[in-house]
């Protein structure tokens with residue numbers, strides 16, 4: 072590895088994963104993912120987070136490149152999810168005198184996942200660990216971004232924030248580490264997808280964390296996934312803040328399930344009419360779409376239109392799964408409409424609409440419910456009328 076020194080004595084020692092096809096065995100990784108880790112070197116040396124166990128060998132090689140045969144004195148654990156804590160055991164075996172640093176919940180999880188470790192140091196919110204030679208680490212407890220133990224670490228002399236999952240994104244690093252070295256535009260859709268899949272449920276905690284960070288003068292953000300943010304730091308904070316508040320942009324997403332293409336016919340007509348009325352539209356067939364891409368678009372756009380056929384007297388299962396994903400994340404501030412189709416069991420459109428009751432959406436009931444096929448229905452006028460009303464709310 073060619074060493075990346077972010078600031079005097081602060082090194083990137085993370086790894087890329089372009090082998091795993093799924094993150095958390097759930098979310099696709101078309102562009103891979105990076106597991107970021109950093110070294111802060113004063114008189115004492117601290118490692119900030121580790122990496123997924125599958126990359127431990129590369130990780131140790133990167134550490135050696137940064138510090139040679141010097142010891143690691145501390146491993147600061149900002150987040151215990153095993154994509155970051157997986158190599159703890161490996162580090163402890165390689166550096167037997169190392170001290171694991173974390174808050175009370177962190178240390179409990181360390182022992183739960185990796186067994187008893189002899190040297191641990193429990194820190195509290197606001198504590199400072201002096202590394203000597205001008206380097207010091209201040210700990211900022213930020214629970215539920217993304218697990219209960221999550222915290223951030225601030226190196227005070229360089230104003231560097233090690234932020235854990237916050238401000239991270241999918242996408243392996245393609246040679247560049249700092250944003251100025253990266254094709255940033257390629258990471259922004261991966262940030263939406265990452266946030267929608269991993270962080271969205273915890274928006275209120277992201278907001279609290281961002282508020283708490285306002286007391287710090289930050290020069291760079293070093294997340295656990297994706298580029299280090301310097302030039303684009305404010306842009307990324309703003310994007311996370313908007314996502315956490317579920318602030319949408321104009322436009323609409325249509326997601327539908329369709330067994331034989333009849334429900335899809337309605338989706339196409341709605342999309343066309345919305346477009347004629349000036350709405351930017353994205354469409355997804357839930358049977359073939361990537362759920363993380365669908366959720367990312369739902370996080371992005373104001374209008375949400377969902378359609379499905381009746382299936383076993385209920386909602387077509389992949390759409391039911393999508394509804395659960397939206398409701399469990401508590402995605403707010405959307406304009407909703409639903410449509411459905413049936414052969415002999417009507418009422419699916421209303422059933423879908425009711426599934427979202429807890430989210431208090433601004434709902435436009437389009438009453439578009441098709442019996443069997445579009446041939447037997449006078450739906451065109453209703454779709455035209457619906458599209459005019461819906462368009463006014465989302466453009």
Ligand code: FEO
Nearest residue numbers: 152154217236295
């Ligand atoms: Fe990247 Fe929540 O772990």
